[in-house]
Amino acid sequence: MSFRIALSGLNSAATHLDVTAHNIANVNTAGFKSSRALFSDVFATASNDLSATATGAGVQVASIQQKFGQGNVDFTNNNLDMAISGEGFFVMKGREGTVYSRAGAFSVDREGFVVNNDLQRLQVFPVSETGEFATGALSDVRLLTTESPPKATNKIEVGVNLPANAPQPAGVFSSANPSTYNHATSMTVYDSLGTPHTSTIYFIKEPAANTWTQRLFVDGNERGSPQQLTFDSATGKLATPAGGALPTVTVTGAQLGTGSADLALDFNYNGSTQYGQGFGVNSLFQDGYTTGRMTGVEVDKTGVVSARFTNGQLKLLGQVALAIFSNPNGLQQLGETSWAETFTSGGPRLGQGGSSNFGLLQAGALESSNVDLTEQLVEMITAQRNFQANAQMISTADQVTQTIINMR
Known part of the structure; x- marks a missing residue:
């Protein structure tokens, strides 16, 4: 009987070593979860045996359970x-x-x-x-x-500061002659096929106080009619158009020359001001974009x-x-x-x-793996000691058996 008990101990210790070796082997395996061997005793006795002197029958592997703790x-x-x-x-x-x-x-x-x-x-x-x-x-x-498909420009938001003391330009306006306008700023707009077009906005100071004219050019050609911007003399904020929205400027596909759909541009100057002596572009936003990879x-x-x-x-x-x-x-x-x-x-x-x-x-x-290498090395030593102890138990049982056989 003791041979069989010790043999079950050897098998359990070998399983313990297998689990430990598997953990150590996967110490660098991403997402790996360590395992542990759980054991239970074996107590074989007849159901009608009520003796309090019955001995156990060894050990068995109850389960091999994984530890789902967080890895680094x-x-x-x-x-x-x-x-x-x-x-x-x-x-x-x-x-x-x-x-x-x-x-x-x-x-x-x-x-x-x-x-x-x-x-x-x-x-x-x-x-x-x-x-x-x-x-x-x-x-x-x-x-x-x-x-990524393109999107045609529709909304354009312009936030500029126009100088309050700007002089009125001389002569008839011409985009080719800087002396006929005060300031200009440019941005890129996109048609329905994603083709970029250069749009330039010109600002011309008018004789009337706090009044400016805005003119829009797309690809070097004027589109839409000139629009007036007026500012409050007390606050310098935009007074008209109310809310800053200008009439929609439509550029036809034929004018764009790319075979695209018509381009409808809605300008909004809300937030523009007339302060001080310097011209400044505080914001310039358009909602279109070209194709993308x-x-x-x-x-x-x-x-x-x-x-x-x-x-x-x-x-x-x-x-x-x-x-x-x-x-x-x-x-x-x-x-x-x-x-x-x-x-x-x-x-x-x-x-x-x-x-x-x-x-x-x-x-x-x-x-990373949640294997604690130090813990596994200790487990390895423990399993090794268990294996050696059970092997010694078999050796001792053999010696006892030999002694009994040699009795005369």
Whole structure:
């Protein structure tokens, strides 16, 4: 009997060493969670044996349990790398179905999908037509390979300070003759096809007090009619037009020469002033832009994935979905630092980073293994001592057996 008991101890100690060796081997594996071996005693006795002198029958491995504690977050400067600070798993889909992982080392496959090293696709909440995230569904996140479409300029906001003591220019206005106007400023506007056009605004002081004329030129040709701006003599603020809005200036597609749709420009001078002696452009904004190529991907702490384009635009691609389980220790280990749902783990609860008890995401970083190397070395020594002690128990039992056999 003692041989069998000691043998169970040897097997348990060997399992303890296996678990410890596995932990140490994965000390540098991103997203890896360390394990621990749990043991229970074996007490074999007949149901009708009420003797208080029955001995145990050894030890057995009760379970190998994972420790889902947080690992350190190491920065990698790769925008597609992600680390979860707190609870949650990345949701991945591959040939074998849905799996869950803490390893956030992602890249892009040849079709533009964001995948892990096992080519499983990262799942996100897709963007709805209203710009919100549809949290009731999951989809693969795919980086855009097409250009960002252009937007024609429509609104132009101008904030200038026109000098109160400016003289009236001499002669008939001509954009080619600087002496016929006081000041000018330029900006680029875009048509519906994304073609840029240079627009120049000229300011001419009128004989009437606190009165200026604004004239607009697009690509060197005057468009629209001259518009008057008047300022309050007491405050220097814009008095007319009320609210600063000027009539819409329409530039036809034929005038632009690019085959685009007509360009409708709405100017607003709200915030313009007539102070002091110096001309200044305080703000100059237009809402159009040209086509753009994707230059990078950004992920914020709540998991919102955005594509950045050369025209300055950001396009939402989705929000990274995180999963939480009631009993993560019930998950089935699949290797490749991934797990599968089981009946014991319960179903996943999906959510966004930072909501409820879901962790936050850190882009450009990876969660390192949570293996404590010092602790594992101590475990190794403990398992080794246990193995040696059980081996000595077998040796002692053998000596006892030999003594009994040699009795005469």
